[in-house]
Amino acid sequence: MAELAGVIAAAAALEDGSALAHDADSHWAYPLACCHGDQVTGECGKIPSMTVTPRPDGYVIILRPGDHQKVTHQNRYFVPYDSVIPSGDDNFHICLHPTEEDENCFFAPADAI
Numbered sequence: 386m387a388e389l390a391g392v393i394a395a396a397a398a399l400e401d402g403s404a405l406a407h408d409a410d411s412h413w414a415y416p417l418a419c420c421h422g423d424q425v426t427g428e429c430g431k432i433p434s435m436t437v438t439p440r441p442d443g444y445v446i447i448l449r450p451g452d453h454q455k456v457t458h459q460n461r462y463f464v465p466y467d468s469v470i471p472s473g474d475d476n477f478h479i480c481l482h483p484t485e486e487d488e489n490c491f492f493a494p495a496d497a498i
Contacts, residue, residue: 413473419480419490428489429480430454437477437493444469444491446479455485462488471495 409415409431420429430453438445443465448456462479472478472492482489 409473409476409478415478415480415492416470416490419470419482421482427480428455428482429478431476431478434477439497442466444493446477446488446491448479448485453479453481453485455481457485460485462491464488464491466498469493469498471498 409429415427415429420427432446432448432452436446436448436452438447443463446462446464447459448462449459450456468491470490470492472494475494475496477494477497478492479488480490481487
């Protein structure tokens with residue numbers, strides 16, 4: 386987990402200044418390496434907890450239109466536990482980049498990791 390955080394921090398440090406991170410609804414910022422926009426056009430957003438299912442090897446996330454601003458059809462994602470980033474609140478968040486087909490960063494509440 387610490388290794389992933391280090392990779393994200395390094396990527397954020399190298400990020401072009403024209404790409405701006407944006408805040409989650411609860412006012413913590415998504416890392417620059419995960420997000421390139423704002424709450425309307427950005428790739429990151431809070432998702433309903435009912436879309437997230439823990440498995441022994443990681444999380445399965447099934448998103449439908451309305452669950453995230455970029456989702457236009459049902460998508461399934463798998464995120465191994467060692468790739469999960471702690472969220473800054475008690476909610477799940479996901480960054481979809483560059484399209485809704487690809488998960489870039491996934492955040493889970495600390496008590497769910």
